Amino acid sequence: EVQLVQSGGGLVQPGGSLRLSCAASGFPFSNYAMSWVRQAPGKGLEWVSVVTRGGSTLYADSVEGRFTISRDNSENTVYLQLNSLRAEDTAVYYCAKERNPYTTAVRRCDFWGQGTLVTVSS
Amino acid sequence: QSALTQPASVSGSPGQSITISCTGSSSDVGGYNYVSWYQQHPGKAPKLMIYDVSDRPSGVSNRFSGSKSDNTASLTISGLQAEDEADYYCSSYTSGSTLVFGGGTKLTVL
Secondary structure, eight states: OOEEEEEOOEEEOTTOOEEEEEEEESSOGGGSOEEEEEEOTTSOEEEEEEEOTTOOEEEOTTTTTTEEEEEETTTTEEEEEEOSOOGGGOEEEEEEEESSTTOSSOOOEEEEOOOEEEEEOO | OOOBBOOSEEEEOTTOOEEEEEEOOTTTGGGOSOEEEEEEOTTSOOEEEEBTTTBOOTTSOTTEEEEEETTEEEEEEOSOOGGGOEEEEEEEEOTTSOEEEBOOEEEEEO
């Protein structure tokens, strides 16, 4: 059974940092691209970042230069480092698995973590 | 990358069919057959319902179907049931190798 278990998150002051983790199980993690998607309170989904199986990364313009995605294939975990946080980064953050293996990008997310709330406020 | 355009809300009675549209551009929806649809119930993670325009993941009811014409994709739900009431989001692969979502559509089953 595919599982994505998230940890991290919480309350942080503007300008602060936080690291989110997503531990995967039930599939050959190293073969799949992994993404982060966020959802501000009462709002829609916003794609944030992807890391391919080879370690290539892409970011939404809104987080480029502030967030860093990474993966540890030995730990079956994907991370999102959030720096220089702003109030508008307040959201539930989801990690998500690309459906097809060996892809060089994210095209469809078939499994999602439970979500973790990041609140940026003084 | 601008969000894809979806109607804010749609509604239908049990047993009826509804269609949700998702409009983008030639740089996303129109340029690739990588449109997906997600169902999200309140407080829950999104669930993949349709991928690659019209394919259904294992376990998803065949009451859900997808299609695409030019820059607009559509999700049709036939035989509406109470449990279909949820928010629905489309997404598309883009020319920048990223993913873009629609603004979401709230489906109300009357």
